[in-house]
Amino acid sequence: MITIEEFKKKQSYKTRLIGLDLGSKRIGVSICDTNQSIATPYKTVNKTNTNNLINELKTIIKENDIKGIIIGNPLNMDGSSGRSAQSINDIASNISKSINLPVCLWDERLSTVGAFNLSSQLDVNISKRVKNIDQNAAAFILQGAIDFLNN
DSSP, X not given: OBOHXXXXXXXXXXXXXXXXXXXXXXXXEEEEOTTSOOEEEEEEXXXXXXXXXXXXXXXXXXXXXXXXXXXXXXOOTTSOOOHHHHHXXXXXXXXXXXXXXXXXXXXXXXXXXXXXXXXXXXXXXXXXHHHHXXXXXXXXXXXXXXXXXXX
């Protein structure tokens, strides 16, 4: 895995990236456009095991010509790493070793809350909000990263 600064150096402007919100039961997936300006929710994947996740990611990456991976890093509100951050780091490390693309962790504090609030403002009904929360959180994470990469 690399830092966001190293990630920025390795990326060209006209490439698509994938964003991941790794949860304990589901994985939210988002993809940005080739200009890296807009992150869009893509799908939610049920988490079974890391090998199945990696195979699913490889398929998505190939189908969408993805050139880099941003993974939400669930830091505590004080910026420290907790138990969930360590688990995410382990999975991210496995993804990095298995997929030949740059992988970067991005601070995801409040991404799920932000995604839920945004869908609430858009007047999305509660069952759709809950159903799509993981992929919306992934888009929230990826949007934060691409905003940073573009500045």
